[in-house]
Amino acid sequence: MIQRATAGRLPAATDSAGLLSGWRRELDNAGVINSRIHALAVALVIAWCGVVRAADTATAFVGGRVIPVGRAEVPAGTVVIRGGTIVAVGPADSTPVPPDAQRIDTTGLVVMPGLVDTHSHVGGGQGGDASGPVQPDVRILDSINVRDAGFRKCRAGGLTTLNIMPGSGHLASGQTVYVKLRRVDTIDELLYRDADGRPLGGLKMANGTNSQKEPPFPGTRGKSAALVRQKFVKALAYRDKLAQAAGDPEKRPDRDLELEALVDVLEKRKIVHHHCHRADDIMTVLRLRDEFGFDVVLHHVSEAWKVAGALAKSGAACSVIVLDSPGGKIEAADFSLVNGAALEAAGVPCALHTDDPVTDSRLFLRTAALAVRAGMSRDKAIESLTLAGARMLGLGDRIGSLDVGKDADLIVLSGDPLSVKTRVLQTFVEGRQVFDRDDPEDRLYAVGGFGASRDQKAEPCCIGPALGGLK
Amino acid sequence: MSLDRWRACPSPRAARLAAVVIALAAPAVAVAEVLVVRGDVVHTMAGPRITDGVVVIEDGTISAVGPAATTPLPANAKLLRGAVVTPGLVDAHSVVGLAGHLNQPQDQDQLDSAEAIQPELRALDAYNPQERLIEWLRGFGVTTIHTGHAPGALVSGQTMVVKLAGTTVEEAVLVPMAMVAVTLGDAARREGGDADAKSPGTRSKAVAMLRAEFVKAQEYRRKRALADASKHPDVDLGLETMAGVLGGTVPLLVTADRAHDIASALRVAEEFGVRVVLDSAAEGYLLADRIKAAGVPVIVHPTMRRAGGGGETENLSFESAATLRAAGIPIALQSGYESYVPKTRVVLFEAGLASVHGLTFEQALAAVTIDAATIIGVADRVGSLAVGKDGDVAIYDGDPFEYTTHCTGVVIDGVVMSEEAR
Numbered sequence: 001m002i003q004r005a006t007a008g009r010l011p012a013a014t015d016s017a018g019l020l021s022g023w024r025r026e027l028d029n030a031g032v033i034n035s036r037i038h039a040l041a042v043a044l045v046i047a048w049c050g051v052v053r054a055a056d057t058a059t060a061f062v063g064g065r066v067i068p069v070g071r072a073e074v075p076a077g078t079v080v081i082r083g084g085t086i087v088a089v090g091p092a093d094s095t096p097v098p099p100d101a102q103r104i105d106t107t108g109l110v111v112m113p114g115l116v117d118t119h120s121h122v123g124g125g126q127g128g129d130a131s132g133p134v135q136p137d138v139r140i141l142d143s144i145n146v147r148d149a150g151f152r153k154c155r156a157g158g159l160t161t162l163n164i165m166p167g168s169g170h171l172a173s174g175q176t177v178y179v180k181l182r183r184v185d186t187i188d189e190l191l192y193r194d195a196d197g198r199p200l201g202g203l204k205m206a207n208g209t210n211s212q213k214e215p216p217f218p219g220t221r222g223k224s225a226a227l228v229r230q231k232f233v234k235a236l237a238y239r240d241k242l243a244q245a246a247g248d249p250e251k252r253p254d255r256d257l258e259l260e261a262l263v264d265v266l267e268k269r270k271i272v273h274h275h276c277h278r279a280d281d282i283m284t285v286l287r288l289r290d291e292f293g294f295d296v297v298l299h300h301v302s303e304a305w306k307v308a309g310a311l312a313k314s315g316a317a318c319s320v321i322v323l324d325s326p327g328g329k330i331e332a333a334d335f336s337l338v339n340g341a342a343l344e345a346a347g348v349p350c351a352l353h354t355d356d357p358v359t360d361s362r363l364f365l366r367t368a369a370l371a372v373r374a375g376m377s378r379d380k381a382i383e384s385l386t387l388a389g390a391r392m393l394g395l396g397d398r399i400g401s402l403d404v405g406k407d408a409d410l411i412v413l414s415g416d417p418l419s420v421k422t423r424v425l426q427t428f429v430e431g432r433q434v435f436d437r438d439d440p441e442d443r444l445y446a447v448g449g450f451g452a453s454r455d456q457k458a459e460p461c462c463i464g465p466a467l468g469g470l471k
Numbered sequence: 472m473s474l475d476r477w478r479a480c481p482s483p484r485a486a487r488l489a490a491v492v493i494a495l496a497a498p499a500v501a502v503a504e505v506l507v508v509r510g511d512v513v514h515t516m517a518g519p520r521i522t523d524g525v526v527v528i529e530d531g532t533i534s535a536v537g538p539a540a541t542t543p544l545p546a547n548a549k550l551l552r553g554a555v556v557t558p559g560l561v562d563a564h565s566v567v568g569l570a571g572h573l574n575q576p577q578d579q580d581q582l583d584s585a586e587a588i589q590p591e592l593r594a595l596d597a598y599n600p601q602e603r604l605i606e607w608l609r610g611f612g613v614t615t616i617h618t619g620h621a622p623g624a625l626v627s628g629q630t631m632v633v634k635l636a637g638t639t640v641e642e643a644v645l646v647p648m649a650m651v652a653v654t655l656g657d658a659a660r661r662e663g664g665d666a667d668a669k670s671p672g673t674r675s676k677a678v679a680m681l682r683a684e685f686v687k688a689q690e691y692r693r694k695r696a697l698a699d700a701s702k703h704p705d706v707d708l709g710l711e712t713m714a715g716v717l718g719g720t721v722p723l724l725v726t727a728d729r730a731h732d733i734a735s736a737l738r739v740a741e742e743f744g745v746r747v748v749l750d751s752a753a754e755g756y757l758l759a760d761r762i763k764a765a766g767v768p769v770i771v772h773p774t775m776r777r778a779g780g781g782g783e784t785e786n787l788s789f790e791s792a793a794t795l796r797a798a799g800i801p802i803a804l805q806s807g808y809e810s811y812v813p814k815t816r817v818v819l820f821e822a823g824l825a826s827v828h829g830l831t832f833e834q835a836l837a838a839v840t841i842d843a844a845t846i847i848g849v850a851d852r853v854g855s856l857a858v859g860k861d862g863d864v865a866i867y868d869g870d871p872f873e874y875t876t877h878c879t880g881v882v883i884d885g886v887v888m889s890e891e892a893r
Binding site: 324325326328329330332333357358363366370373419420421423447448451452454 | 572573575607756790809816817823826827876
């Protein structure tokens, strides 16, 4: 079950012409920024003091171009959300707006799903330490600062779901965590959870040069693969012992957090998110996957274009990075902007990612646009920012497209998602606004400036009553 | 045409020579010595944009610019067409050519850490015209870069200006010594300093060392000018360079991001009467008035430079270029220095983002053409499309700043370097 917070910020502009009209003016004035401070101050006071039940309120985004992802765009459409869920999507002239709904006029604007970043390092999280190359027991969720300014920059970029990963300096650097960018104060409130309430995430693994160091780390690629195989062989034996014990506490092997995590991988309860660049490293990951039978998403894949056919045959999914230039390290020397196009042509499932801080989360849309520049189709590129990534996190049934029943994670854009001129105007998570470019504080994180990298303030969950506000 | 892709960075002169040789040897082969570039829109950066314009290049130099309908075109010219034509882009600050794409010791010549102050290091002696990143930048319309020693030492060495062509630095170079690179702030400090004072441990120490170097250079300059040659000090390459800075022939390129480091740069510049060009200036917007009053131009940080938490660039803004320009400060954009992935940025992209964060299209384009050329001292050769200037042109299939537009042609000194859509 996903916890849905019910108290907090007001879920959207209450006045349909209201907040978004400031955008249009800003865009019209190209460069002359009018922040409409007075109106915003009022909105902020309402937002900070107000305590409403999002579940009770419907919001309708009416009139804009709707990009649902996975099916045809609606040139003038309506999206209705209620209780944190999408309840209607369709042409504006045939999609009724509930009488109680707050209307947001999106005429001339674009509405699309919140972006899904399959590979992020936002929040200052850490994975394994220098004690060894394989540390699957380490969870990044135990180290994330949810008030890191990076989260606000993510929301400013239209991101609503992240896979936060430990680094690539280990063969297995720890468990990743899937987070939903609610505005909250603890990591526990950001988590995606499974039906048993367990945090959702994958296992970060890496090969190639980043994880090669002095012993006990591997010094070669062959040694890297051998160390991983050795650990998985142990995990297989552990799994067998668990199965033989059949729940009998007398026969059960001692708990081992490392092996438990690897059993989760072997049982496909956790997806391996595997850093790899070179074509031979890509093939090594697939070889290990076939030997041990885990699910894997291949990340970065700088040389995917060299082995697109083999990737297609393997059925593996790829999460691609888009960089402004090749190099920076030897294994990224043959990086090509054409990766997205090559994988699309070969029929390989392809998502994109930021690898923030390697690329800026506020410019995630740009990543797709550059993939299009190098030959990827527009539709696939947009899918790579949303639904494709959601599927690679095992969340494709909940997020990634504007479909009835899915979470109301969506963004309002000033124009075409692939244009440099386009800005993210508003970001919604489960129907609640988590970014509004008309809010001066949000704008600071979107554009930068003095203080834009400082940790954000705590969310004002409790000051409303203290100030005599509404309960 | 298909053979061109196999030629590594053909030097314009060599290619022109080859063209002549081929033309003489085999007159049947059509090799254009004269080039006409025609665009639906031509941004000359020397006047208003021209609708359906042409740029004529003869012997590597622009011989005519104007509307296609009224500009006489030479016979037998090679024709390149595009939706938009601009001057070849000028990257006002890079380290490419000294810093290679592999990011391994063997291709990183942009910073020597043996000493804090090494103004005698020439960029010329370390530039590799075969570096793959040069071809990469050129593919996006960049034809001239100001490159050289990197930020990271108090005085890290010299910079220079090159064209992205040629097989040797001698063929590529426009200005052999453009500026002397100084870094103020964390990047030039070593924790606690060095016992032998080779690197400063604090900001105050760094400025004290820089001032001491200028005082030494003043004394050196005075003694070298004495009438009695027997009293001349021995030639010192470092002091010779700093004396050039004191004499006003070479500006200091001061990399500084924190406002107090920028203030220090202005303070030192005023004390010694030296020309300064500010580099990066993430917090420059906090003291735009002082920068303006000092008459100091700013080569603004890459628009997309990382604003890492806690680092000196944490307060940078996508709107830095616009804010400084609006204050009346001459600005240019740059690809900057990258220590990891990606190994270089591309000024075309940096200008594109700046163009939607407060700069107009024309202002952003100027920041990577004529304004950049002016700040790095090569505006007489490059940066605009005008008669007598170098035949450096970039061609696009749409709005150059749109992410999905391609750069479809690059010309340097009248030689077509690339026609591949990038």
